[in-house]
Amino acid sequence: MKLITPSMKMAEVLESNYLLLPVLSRFGIKLGFGEKTVRDICIEKNIDIPFFVAMLNTFSNENYFPEEEIHTFNVLAIVNYLRSTHTYYLQTLVPTIEQLIDTLAQSRSQHNRSLKSVKRYFREYKKELIDHLKQEDTVTFPYIEQIYYAYHGLSTHQRRNISKEYSMKMFKREHTNIDEKLLDLKNILIKYISGEYDEVVCNAIIFELFRLEKDIIDHTRIENTILLPLVAKMEQSLKCMKR
Amino acid sequence: MLNSITVVIVSFNQLEAHGLASILKEHYSPITVTITTVSELHHLNRADYIFVSATLYRKHKTLFDQYHKHLIIIDDGKRQKAIPSSIPKLCNTFHESEILHRLENIFTQSNRTFHPTENTLTPREVEVLKLIAKGFLNKEIADTLNISLHTVISHRKNITRKLGIKTVAGLTLYALMNQLISPRDTQ
Known part of the structure; x- marks a missing residue:
């Protein structure tokens, strides 16, 4: 896929990959682009252009890595972006899938008991996903914000407040793979569903599972390859300053 | 569902039929093996593979030839007359290892895309x-x-x-x- 650049028209960007639509929403960008370029819209909305373009490219191309720009990224902007992906999963994608799975388990195929198992499987996955995201929202992200303020504000008071019980090393160790169970569910439906079932609903579920899986993989990649090294570097400098 | 093979064995020789059935069940599970005589022909329509003794094949050649793509002849290695060379053969005097080797060839070379050992x-x-x-x-x-x-x-x-x-x-x-x-x- 062609790399997205600031001089491209926003409408063309979306034309090239419509799955970017929710990514735009996360930056507060609404439809009705007219002939405006990516740059125009970023200036209008006060969005950091290199960061925005890097997020679009990371999402569109799994091999893309913003090597040159990464050090200019604002850690708080990354955290904000990730927080808004959490909101998107929990308020939009997951409820949509859950509702579709409920419909699948209820519809015509009442005697298809295996569909009830699918429902239970997804309910359990949802719990796990919520816990995972909550841990990031309440522990990881606040910790990163503290590190950021201490690093930039440099007040000793703020530095003293940084949690000693948490670090990016722990994040790295505890950060579990939240996409595997999703991938399994998708494969099981594709390969092993049998008996009577509502095809329209099941197809819709598979579409949404593909979307959620892709988004979560992108989300994890941003955390592990962009956010983690940037924060680890700040942690390191703060440690040196203390000495 | 599990990708199961359906096999029908047509033979009067009970030792031969049950022996083959047990080898198939042990190595190619999930598998459905039905042992029958020519009297219950409805089994043949649903079979992926039909193992038939050479004697019965010769007796009901027209019937079995309708299923020639699924057919495997069980013989004693002697009488080869009237059996087309295109039909795979399994000799009932073979050792188990030889039988397995032959089955593997039959299953992988057959026109059906079924590879029992691959992902079942x-x-x-x-x-x-x-x-x-x-x-x-x-x-x-x-x-x-x-x-x-x-x-x-x-x-x-x-x-x-x-x-x-x-x-x-x-x-x-x-x-x-x-x-x-x-x-x-x-x-």
Whole structure:
């Protein structure tokens, strides 16, 4: 896929990959682009252009890595972006899938008991996903914000407040793979569903599972390859300053 | 559902038929083997493979030739007359290893795209899968089936590779959907 650049028209960007639509929403960008370029819209909305373009490219191309720009990224902007992906999963994608799975388990195929198992499987996955995201929202992200303020504000008071019980090393160790169970569910439906079932609903579920899986993989990649090294570097400098 | 093979064995020789059935069940599970005589022909329509004794084939040649793509002749290696060379043969005087080798060739060369050993689970793997789905740990599976921990791990690897399912939750869902376990087993 062609790399997205600031001089491209926003409408063309979306034309090239419509799955970017929710990514735009996360930056507060609404439809009705007219002939405006990516740059125009970023200036209008006060969005950091290199960061925005890097997020679009990371999402569109799994091999893309913003090597040159990464050090200019604002850690708080990354955290904000990730927080808004959490909101998107929990308020939009997951409820949509859950509702579709409920419909699948209820519809015509009442005697298809295996569909009830699918429902239970997804309910359990949802719990796990919520816990995972909550841990990031309440522990990881606040910790990163503290590190950021201490690093930039440099007040000793703020530095003293940084949690000693948490670090990016722990994040790295505890950060579990939240996409595997999703991938399994998708494969099981594709390969092993049998008996009577509502095809329209099941197809819709598979579409949404593909979307959620892709988004979560992108989300994890941003955390592990962009956010983690940037924060680890700040942690390191703060440690040196203390000495 | 599990990708199961359906085999029909048509023979008057009970020892031959049951011997072959037990070899097939041991090595190509999940498999449905029906042993029949020519009187119950409805079995033939649903069969992936029809093993027929040379005597019966010669007697009912027109009938069996309708199924020639699915046919395998069991013979004693002597009488070859009236049997087209295009039909695979299995000799009932073979050693087990020879029979297995021949079966492997028949199954992989046949026009059907079925490769039994590639991604269907062996009976042992199904046993292990059931226990995984019931929430047993590796050590408990090893104790229950009286096999080594190492063997359990290797079974798990094969199950995951064959099914393309990585997580315990996923394997449990698979087992439930295929009725290998009942929902009560997971509580």
